[in-house]
Amino acid sequence: MRTHQEIDQRSLALHRLIAVKIRGDLALLERAKQILQRWRMSVSPRTHVYLDEWQRLIDQGPDVCLAVAVEDSQRAAALRQASPLACLLTPKERFEFLKSGGQGYAPQ
Secondary structure (H helix, E strand, C coil), X not given: CCCHHHHHHHHHHHHHHHHHHHHHCCCHHHHHHHHHHHHHCCXXXXXXXXXXXXXXXXXXXXXXXXXXXXXXXXXXXXXXXXXXXXXXXXHHHHHHHHHXXXXXXXXX
């Protein structure tokens, strides 16, 4: 079983990968907004604080949003637990990331 720290580090590595993908296609942030809208209808109201923060970050633009997404802090780790950005990888990209152990994989 993985420790919380290991899980947080894997999530950080995953978001670093996602940041590279988003920088190559900024339209993906619009998809992230759509994901947030969908989630608002189905998640616990306690989660809305995280969704609201992601909405604010995305609205501030890719530089701000991605800086927080790859920040190594407690705040960013908490946000990554409810990150719409994680949904932007394809199943194949996610599989390759997990298969590589989060090391050395870059999206095509």
